[in-house]
Amino acid sequence: MPTFIAFMIGFIVPFGLGIYLSFCKFTTVNDAVPVGLKNYTDMFKDPEFIHALWYTALFAVVSVVTINFFGFAIAMLLTKGIRGTNLFRTVFFMPNLIGGIVLGYIWQLILNGILAQFDLTLTFSEVYGFWGLIILMNWQQIGYMMIIYIAGIQNVPPDLIEAAKIDGATGRQVLGHVILPMVMPSITICTFLTLTNSFKLFDQNLALTNGLPSNRSELLALNIYNTFYGRVGFEGVGQAKAVVFSLIVGAIAIVQLVLTHRKEVQQ
């Protein structure tokens, strides 16, 4: 099975080696010396890592909420049979096809252009970098989530909505008590995708601010990358960070799946 061999090279071997190396001090794979848990304790003494951790968490929360809110709102509008629905759908989805690096530079140009009116730049403070990334991610991902929500909303049986209306439900009640519970599977998928995407975000971060000013706008993924390739002798710590990072992403993904799954209704 060629897939299995490639999967070994591409995932299993690096993964296993990665866990092993997180307990070692090394500069190349061949001179690894086991050092126990030292990398893990070092990691938590690194203030930049702690900062990146909180920065990423905050970023993930804000972007998940905004992307899903706007994505759902636009999806609701586009299922109402408004003229030009197909065109809107096409336009909103378009940014998804543009790569992270390219997106980062596009928005760097625009946001710097706007901030220049106030004699500021994007890298002046981590706050600008933060909101810049939020805007960028919204621009990129609303379309994707919108597509998934549209599919979900169109799957709601119209009889249900009619029945609710006959029973005297207002528009808001229909939305809250009929449509939302029925599209819960889509919500599960979309929160899962946005959550893992925001945690793993790298390209956009690198291109937009590259962590400036002085690594304050660094997300976890970029922090780990810089630990590996920016500082000699810290490869072990970087690998340990990566292990912790994976655990965090895995744990959050599972918790989120369980939580939203529970809200799904069976028909």
Added chain:
Amino acid sequence: MAKYIPETIQKGDLLPPDVQALVDQKAKKSAYSYNARRSPYSMLWTVILSIVSVVYVVPVLLVIMNSFKKKAYISRNPFNLPTGKMFVGFENYVSGINKIGFFSAFLNSLIITVGSVIVIILCCSMAGWYITRVNTIFTKVFYYLCVFSMIVPFQMVMYTLAKTSDALHLGNPWGIIVVYLGFGAGLAVFMFCGFAKSIPLEIEEAAMIDGCNPVQTYFQVVMPILKPTAISVAILEAMWIWNDYLLPSLVLDKTKYKTIPIAIQYLKGGYGSVDMGAMMAMLVLAILPIIIFYAFSQKYIIDGVVAGAVKG
């Protein structure tokens, strides 16, 4: 994830033609019907959404506009039209293409993306089919490893992956296809498994009785049935691979081979200050092929994304 079953009558069900026509008609109406009565607002929403769409397209237009400006003016006044002395024609394009070797980067991106997607589809559909039909501990473990690998962030394996591929001399466009097959296998195998489960075993048994060997069964019976899934997998993987920066930048021998994202990042890293003119021109060239491709195949792309998400 839960698959949502909409109604008792499903699309695939075999119905008498007249009933089918009724169902189709109903489905067509239902998507839009419940708010059709609110049409007075619909004009207003069209206008609002049009404005939002224009805002959505503006970033891309801005980049195109700036790509024709002299570089000194780009960061100072990015919102002005390139008029008068600001206008430089295609100068930025020429200098950008020469600086980063755009065409070879484009070719590399194309080879890697197309090659990887073809290999992923071929190998993973086989693997997915094998996993669902052969029920051993090995296949089960492999399946769960694939699911697991979808969640693990790339940073976890990036260093060791780069070292492993170095050791195996995979640092060229052909070698990286193997790496992509390995790292992209998770999603693909997962999706193919999900779909292969729903193929009735009887079809394959019938093929076997008619004298097909497993290879023939696969290519002549299973592969055509898996085609819709293959299209969505291809789209998802192609979107990822074409735009991927980190993996190729670590695995490829960067002095010899660049992909488009690497080339663009190199434009910034390689020179002290960024040449904004060349940067804008290259951004346009990076976006343009995708937009053109999207314009022709948007229906497949959007459907593929939906199918992928619902199955995922």
